[in-house]
Structure formats: structure tokens, C-alpha cells
Amino acid sequence: MESGTFSRYSWVDFVFSVVGVCTFLMDWGSDVWVATEFYCRGDFSWFGVLVGLMVLSSVVIQMFSWFWFRYDRELPGFSGLAGSGIVFCGDRVRLFCLLHVLQLGFLCRHISAIRQGFRVWWRKEAGSEYAVYLTHDLSMLRLIETFVESAPQLILMIYVMLSTNWARTVQFVSVAASTTSIAWMLVDYHRSLRSFLPDKAKQRWGSSLIYFLWNLLLIGPRVAVLALFSSVLPELTAPHFLLLWLVFLLWAWRQNTDFMDSAGGEWLYRATVGLIWYFSWFNVAEGRTRGRSLIYHSFVSADGAVLMACWWLYRDPVQTEAYTLVLLVALPLSHLLGLLLKALYYCCFHPTLWRPPGSPPPPPHDLPDSDASFRAFSPQDQTPSPQLLNKRMSHLAANFYTHTDVFRKCEAAKSAESSCL
Template identity: 45%
Template structure:
């Protein structure tokens, strides 16, 4: 049964509140873990936690500020960013400001009996940017933090209570970001099949089940060879950066800022799949999966042939087989999702998600969030009947 307009608005507002709380809780857990490392005299671990937090925060502020500057010409941008916004980004509060702004706009729309065209469009515009920034934060900070905590546990052979809190909050943050990003992409399409609970659960599970084994083997390599993990990351990161460059991405407003995006995508690809270009998605995803699988197997072989024995050796004997089962299950769910549940860019005006569905066809002519709309075209395939009829592409200016 389709959601009512008021229910859709309330759902999006609640999701926005939960997403902001998840970010704050995860940030608090990381700062708490860093303080505990300092109190216990483990200064290097504390420095690594804070370094990951700092690098990810700087990247998020850069993305946010560049987008604010480039959106000045958009009808959805109320006014150019002022000095107070520049100061907030300099103080590393730009992303949090966007979250608060999105919640305020969502509350404004929800309180209107008949939401105005501009307010609804602006709420969508803000929520899409927040979802993208949340995804970047997940792979620039949360996932590396999770890898670091697991490496510390594997190296020490024991886990403290604050480390378990960090692990739990990291998994919640990663799961939330992946599902929220998928939901955000769907709102960029003028119409699409409804995102049911079953499809949401399967999409969430296959991402998490494939990500967990990768995080574990990287953490294992970090625990065994802490001096070489940076070289391993840098080597693969350069390969992925070159691959992203070959695909000719066009996400950011300028050529220099585009390299920031490519560097971020290369970091995501180190852990998980992320599509950046249209066409032959299945082939690229398969190449990436095989490449990451081979690299993970090599990392496991390095552990198996290592003469030194970690204190958590017995724990690894159960974790690694469990990781293999998770990988196979995640792969099966991924195939099932893309075979039967992944929607196409078909025009079905009666089946829409999000606040986009509250508007008429004429109102949908408002400018969209160009960045996320571009990614949605890469993420969702064209219907087969459109793909085989060249005249449709010619009419739409594709060919």
C-alpha cells in the first residue's frame, strides 16, 4: 500500500534525525576510544584514530564548501554562502550544519498542510547532498576506524568495552549510510518501483556481508604487518584512482575538485564497489570483485605463511571461515538483488518514493540535484525496451 504524502514527509524527517544521531554517536564513540588509548598510554593508537577523524572531516568540509559555491547559480540555492558558512566549514562543522539545515527544512515541509513546490524541492536537494556526504564519511572515517579497532584487537588478543562500543557504532553507521544512499538515489528518478522492506533488507545485507570479510582481512594484515599496510593501501589506491580516471568521471564542478572526488572513490573501492560511470556496469563490477577477492586471498595467505603467531590466533581460526561464509552469502544476495529487485529508469508515474512523489509532473521540472541525479543514471540501468530502440536515445539526446 503506497505511503500517504504526510507519512512520506514524516518518514523522511525521522530518517534524517536518526542519521544525524548515528553520526554524532559514532563520533562520540571514536573520541571516547581515543581518550581511553591516551589514558592507557597507547599514544600511537590514539593518534591514528584522531588522524582518521581529521582527514575525513577535512574532506567532508571541502566537498560541502565546493558544492555550496557551485550551487549559487541553481534556483534552489537561496543565497550565496557567506562568511559564517566559511567559518563553520573551517571549524569542521560544515557537515553538521548541513544536517541541521536539512532537518529544519524537513520540519518546515512537514508542518505545511500543502507543501509548496519550492520547499519540497529544496528539502530533496539538501537530503541528497547529506546522503552523499554521509557515504563519504563512512568510507573515509568509519570503515578505516573499524579496520583499525579490529587490528588492535587481533594484535592484543583482547577487546576493551569501549572498543566493542566503537565496533557496534561503526557497523550501525556503515549500514545506515549504505541504505540511505540507495534510498537517496531512488528519489532522483522521476518514477521507479517502490522500495519494499524486503528489497531494502537484501540490499543492506549484501553490502554488509561483502564488506565485513574485506575489513577483517585488511585488519589482519594490519595486525601482522603494521609497517606495510600503508604501502598496501597506497598501491591499491593508486590502481583504483587510475581506473576511476579512465572512466572519465564528471561529478564535481571543476577539474581540480574532480580529483578530490576520484581520490575519495578510490578509497571506497579499496573496501567496496562503487559505480561512477554509465554503461557496462556488470563487467566493471565483476572485475572489481575478482580483483578485491584475489587481494583478500593474498592477505590471508600472508597470515597463513607467517611464522609469527598473533595472540588472537585461535579467534582467527573461527573468524576467517565465518568471513568466507559471509562472502558467499553476500555474493548470492547481491546476484539475487540485481537479477530480480534492482529497478530500471522506467517512467512509471504511479510508483514513486520520497517527497519527489508529492509533486505533479509540471512541478517535477524544477532543477534537481545535478550531482546525485548523475549518479542515479549510473546506478540504475535503462529498461531493455529503451536500450534496444535507438530512436528513443536520439529523441532524448543520448545518441
Template identity: 40%
Template sequence: MEESNCFCYLPFFSLLSPLLFIIDVVLDLWAVVSLYEEQKYFSVGLLVFLLLTSSVLLQIFSWMWYSDSSKILETKVERFIIKHGLLTLVHILQLGVFLRILAVVEISIRSFKQKTPPQEVAVNSTPDLIVLLLFKAFSESAPQLILMMVLIMQMQELYLFTVIKIAGSLSCMAFSVLSFHRSMRAFVPEKLKMGWSSSIIYFLWNLFLIGTRVVCVSLFASVLSCYITAHFLSLWTLLVLWAWWQKTDFMDTKAGEWLYRATVGLLWIMVVEEICGISSS
């Protein structure tokens, strides 16, 4: 049954996703400092590599989507950046996602003052940001979760930063999937809308399902660490080829389309792991 008041929560979801992103960034910095203090230098290097790789990936997508001449900029902060030729510099400084967060905040405040229907907030302001946060969840948070779980298995003590980082990353991943699902439903009028009850159930479903698969992969990585890279590359290559076989047409350039397919392959790795988990259970 459709919940008629579901859209009244959309501005809340529009602002909560960026807030969780900022919290996750703070937890990333805390994890790096804590690992350095524990003299886990290899883990520090691996964590920094994951953070930088994911950040660069997000900036590339953000820059390409802003460079689309057909895109209509609806906020003053975005028009100011474009007008003064600061778009490339902002993304080189890894601030592209924060620019989009400011745009979402501006549109949310404006819609509140002007009493704009919440549907417009969801459809006009959040899709690109939500997709970027979904990419971040599976390109950064998922590998971090595996790293933290392996560290817990190897350490003789249970450190606070590992527990909080695992809980934070899991929550961010589950909420990113939920936000993406809600955002996509906003574009399909005939779909039943998600209210609080269905959103909570969907969030918990993803939270526990992703969590169990991360534990399984972490056990595999802790026992057979030399094979985890081969497992990832072989599965990722097959999924990228599958995305190519589907003839995706999401980006404006061929190079951008292949980058999109490679990123989708990362997302599908977790989906394949979940399917395997359901089948084995």
C-alpha cells in the same frame, strides 16, 4: 513488488542519518580519550589523523557544493550563513556538515507542519548530506574499524570502547550505504521503492559483508603491517585511474573532479574487497 507506503519513512531516514553521524562523533571522542588513557599514543595519533583528514575532506566538498551558484538554498539557516558571508568560516571551523544537518532538520519540521509530501523531503534536502556521510563512512569509519580490530588482536584485554566503536562504525557504514541507495532510488521513478523489509535486509547484507572484509584486512594488517600501506596505495591508485578512465563529470572544476575521483577510489576499495570476498567464498 513495489511497496506503496515506502515514502512515508523517508523523513525518518532523513533525520536518522544525521543522528547516527552525531553519535559517531561522540564515539570518536570517547575512543581518543580511552586510547590516551591506555597510553596507546601511536594509535591516538593515527586515529586523530584519520578524523582530521576525513573532516577536512567533507568540509571541502560541502564548501564547493554550497559555492555552486545554481544551487537553490531552501532553508533560513543556509541563507543566513550565505548572506552574512560566514560560509568559509563555518567550513574552516569544521561545521559544514552540521550546517547541513540543521538544514535537513528545518526542512523536515517545515514539511511536517505544512504536510509536504515526503518525496520532496528526500529529493530536496538530503542528497548532498547523504553523499557526505557516505564519504565519511569509507574515509573515516572503515580505517577506524581496521585500527580497532588490530588493537583487539594485540591487546590482552577486550576493552568496552573498542567493542562499542566497532559496532557503531559498522552500523554507520551499513546505514550510510542504505541511505544512499534509498536516496538514489527517489530520483528514479521506474525503480521499485524500498520499504522496511527490503531496507532491513539490505542493511544486514552490508553490515555482515563489510564486517567480514574488515576482519580479513585487519588480520592482514596485524600480521604484515609493513605491507598494508603498499596494498592500499597500489589498489587506490588503480581505482583512481579507473575513475578517470570513466570520464566522470560530477564537479564544476577540474581540481574538484580529481578530488572526487580520489574519494571515489576510497569507496571502491571496499567494493573491490567485497567482490574478492564473494569470489573467494
């Protein structure tokens, strides 16, 4: 990709959009199936927890989608909603509000992304930049949906298997569907962030594979340890989560996150980040992340060791004899391997936007996609509007890839350019 230009929408992006909506529907269908099985068997407590997770996830996703709708509709010249393709006339605004109340906003965004992607890729119509805009927003929403719903559901499914000491086919299907959804989200989110780099055309699938593996090897043992702890001390599961979530929420607040465009939206984001940190590391602030990442992984590793020790002390030796030794060896080794792969990724595969100290910031026309070029486009109009800038994924890309204050310099240069216009 050349500097200052957009990432063009390709057939790969279209495939990711189609697979994304398929995994979303498959995950949702498996959740309904499992909930029905729990209800029919009389397991009303598990049924309530599962339905509660589904409702919580849906509400959180709709809130983020609605907040973004409100932000985007205030941008001058933005002819369609990011993620819906709906023009901002009064009747359709009310219609879109109703769709969110009915918990259909996220699905509508998926359908709109596929529709716009088909128009761009297959029918060669205009609007490639707009299609990319939609896929970036969906990537972030899928990330949130994964950690608000899919990861907790994995804990619930494993907990049920451990509690009953056997599993039905539907439970294996649900675990497989949730795992598939998490794995695909990780790859998709990584691709979305990568597309903000000016040299993204040079990126290889090898780095994405390493990124996927170290996340999977860290999240997998984390979920398993939480499920093991819940199987022996279920009454302490909620207090443990609330305590860590409050700590993570305060940490996100102390890092002065600036992801949303309103105070209420920002606190929603911080609360969601706290939930994500309960399972996996997620960078939310600019600058070097090595120190924050080291603190996080040290804390989570110590917490995991305590949870594992609690399970060892309170487990049923007879019932768990078949897999105790395997878990005691496999979980710590998987966690250690995940940390090593993460170190390998950052040493050998992680691209940055680093520039030597004292070097001048890039000119406004040569900024990365995430700053100068990532503007909202009308599907029918290929002329960029300098006032329009999607700050959501660009902030995340800056946090993930930048090791200096280059993005702040770029932002100052961009502001100077806009004032001249």
C-alpha cells in the same frame, strides 16, 4: 509517484534525517571517547592514527560541501544553499565559509535538513522539494564520511583487539557505533537512489534489505581481512593501501567520471572513489556495469586471499588458536554469500530504466526525477526553474540503475526543451 513530479517529503524522510544526525553525533562522540582512552593509556601511535582519520574525514567532507556550495550559488534563481538554507548574500557566504573552515559545514547541513523537514512534514509548510534536495546531498556526504572514516576506524579497532588479544568496553562500543553508522548509511543511500526512479512508489523494503545484506557481507570480511593483515605485517599496511588506491584512482580517471563541476573537484571525487573501492564497489560510469563489477570483485577477492594467506603464515599459532579456524571458514563463506546475494539482487530486485532498442526517448515532461524533474526549489516558491538541475545524485542514480543510453537521450531532450524556453 506520478511521472514528472517530485518525491514528496514524508515522515519517513524526517525520521531518516533525525536518525542520521543521531548516528553521526554518536559516532563522533565514540571517536572522541576512544581517542581520549588511547591518549590516557599512552598509546600515542593509535591515538595519532585515530585522530588523523577523524581530521581527514572532516576535511574531505567540508571540501565536498564547499564545492557544492560554490556550484549551487552560481545557479540562477536558487534562493537557498542546498543543505544549508542560507541565502547567497555576501555576509552569509563569508559566514558559511567560516563554518566550513571550523569543520561545522556538515553538521549545519544536518541541522538545516531537520529544520526544513520539520517545517514541511509537521507544520505543513511549503518547500517539500527543497527538503528532498537537502536529504539527497546529505546521503552522498554520509556515504563519503562512512568510507573515509568509519570503515578505516573499524580496521583500527579490530587491529587493536588482535594486537592486545583483549578488548575494553569502549572499543566494543566504538566498533558497534561504526558498524551501525555503516549499516544505516547503506540503507539511507539506497533509499536516496531509489527515489529517482519513476516507479519508486512500488518499491518494497525487501529489495533494500537484500541490498543492505550483500553490502554488509562483502564489506565485513573485507574489513576483517585488512585488520588481520595489519596485525601481522603493520609496516606493509600503508604501502598496500597506497598501491591499491593509486590503481583505483587511475581506473576512475579512465572511466571519465563527471560528477563535479570543476577539475579540482573532480579529482577530489576520483580520489574519494579510489578510497571507497578499497572497501566496496561503487559504480561511477554509465552503461552496463556487469563487466566492471566482475573485474572489481575478482581483483578484490584475489587481494583478500593474498592478505589472508599472509596472516596465516605470519600469525602467532598459540595466540590465535581460539579463532583461527572460525575466521578461515567464516570470512570466505561470508564473502561468497555476499556475492550470491548481490547476484540475487541484480536478478530479482534491481530496477532499471531499460527500454527496448530503437524505442523513442520519453518526452521531456515524462522524464525520471533524476533528469527532468529534480530541480532546486526555493523553500518559499513552488514554481520550478527549468535552468536549475541538481546533477549530483541524478548522475549516481543513472549509473546505478540504467542499462542503456536512455539518460543521454533524456539529457538531449532536456537541453532541447531548455533552449526553447
